[in-house]
Amino acid sequence: MIRSVLLPFLLLLAPARLAAWDYEGHRMVVQIALAALPPEFPSIVGGKDEAERVAFLSGEPDRWRNVPDLPLKHAGGSWGDHFLDLEYLTDAGLDLETLTSFRYEFVLQFARGRAAHASAFKPIDPARNQDRTAEWPGFAPWAIAEHFGRLRSGFSYLRVFEDVGTPAETANARANLLYVMGLLAHYVGDCSQPLHTTKHYNGWSGGNPRGYTTWNGLHAWIDGGIIARTGLRFPALRDRVVPARVLPLGPRADGRDPLFVAVLDYIRLQHRQVEVIYELEKAGRLGQAPGAEVPAETRALVEAQLLAGGQMLANVWFTAFRGAVPDTYLRAAIARRQAAAP
Numbered sequence: 001m002i003r004s005v006l007l008p009f010l011l012l013l014a015p016a017r018l019a020a021w022d023y024e025g026h027r028m029v030v031q032i033a034l035a036a037l038p039p040e041f042p043s044i045v046g047g048k049d050e051a052e053r054v055a056f057l058s059g060e061p062d063r064w065r066n067v068p069d070l071p072l073k074h075a076g077g078s079w080g081d082h083f084l085d086l087e088y089l090t091d092a093g094l095d096l097e098t099l100t101s102f103r104y105e106f107v108l109q110f111a112r113g114r115a116a117h118a119s120a121f122k123p124i125d126p127a128r129n130q131d132r133t134a135e136w137p138g139f140a141p142w143a144i145a146e147h148f149g150r151l152r153s154g155f156s157y158l159r160v161f162e163d164v165g166t167p168a169e170t171a172n173a174r175a176n177l178l179y180v181m182g183l184l185a186h187y188v189g190d191c192s193q194p195l196h197t198t199k200h201y202n203g204w205s206g207g208n209p210r211g212y213t214t215w216n217g218l219h220a221w222i223d224g225g226i227i228a229r230t231g232l233r234f235p236a237l238r239d240r241v242v243p244a245r246v247l248p249l250g251p252r253a254d255g256r257d258p259l260f261v262a263v264l265d266y267i268r269l270q271h272r273q274v275e276v277i278y279e280l281e282k283a284g285r286l287g288q289a290p291g292a293e294v295p296a297e298t299r300a301l302v303e304a305q306l307l308a309g310g311q312m313l314a315n316v317w318f319t320a321f322r323g324a325v326p327d328t329y330l331r332a333a334i335a336r337r338q339a340a341a342p
């Protein structure tokens with residue numbers, strides 16, 4: 001009886017999606033990114049406290065998941081901004097080569113495509129969809145592009161406050177930059193976990209001609225199990241970090257946002273590792289059995305993904321800094337304030 005009463009309740013509590021990298025993984029992505037920043041990057045993250053603040057914040061969006069607030073769960077920040085299940089886009093008839101960089105335009109296009117290709121999607125159980133998220137494929141590249149815009153704005157106004165603002169304004173501007181860098185760290189890091197790019201995010205879903213596992217512990221094993229079992233930490237990766245590079249920000253002929261396209265390309269690249277993971281599992285090479293040693297190729301895969309995430313994160317941060325444009329509106333406003341001061 002207890003079981004029959006409690007089970008539906010427990011199912012409601014069970015998260016529909018799992019986190020990507022456990023906190024340790026997200027921290028490593030940040031450590032890689034910080035190590036990749038070239039000397040010209042502002043010293044805002046130069047100190048130990050600042051680096052720790054960004055590392056702490058790289059876990060922040062996952063903390064938002066542990067709340068009862070359905071509007072937050074529904075909005076990307078608590079849920080869909082953490083991933084993009086690429087297969088659902090093509091299932092809905094969308095072309096990844098022309099995917100819009102506008103979030104709400106995409107929402108409309110996806111809803112239309114999903115309705116037109118309804119048979120390609122599994123029915124949704126309303127009892128398990130109280131936050132109304134089951135309809136959506138995830139919004140990670142839009143979230144990253146939006147946070148990139150906030151970071152670029154932050155660098156723009158930091159320059160103005162450093163020039164003509166008060167010490168308190170400059171300190172606030174610096175604190176804001178750390179905050180946005182930390183949030184970006186989370187979402188960029190999530191997308192380097194290949195299972196955050198696929199509908200097969202926790203065991204193979206649907207038609208399964210290659211007989212891949214449907215094990216629902218797969219996601220957690222990739223997120224944190226391998227890192228915990230191997231004791232992998234940043235020092236083991238430090239020598240492989242290369243300097244960040246600037247991503248192209250020039251206008252595109254198709255009018256799409258260039259940073260969004262770069263992020264989408266990055267996600268598509270990580271997606272190629274999805275079947276590699278399933279093949280490793282099929283070959284018994286994931287090392288998940290209790291007490292088993294994690295095979296070198298599996299540890300190498302996790303290392304490569306953390307490095308991919310950290311390098312991309314550094315590129316995104318560095319591009320926001322290099323691409324910051326002068327905030328002439330703010331500069332003029334401060335000039336008026338100073339002229340009016342007694």
Ligand SMILES: [Zn+2]
Pocket residue numbers: 019020061062082186190
């Ligand atoms: Zn996440």
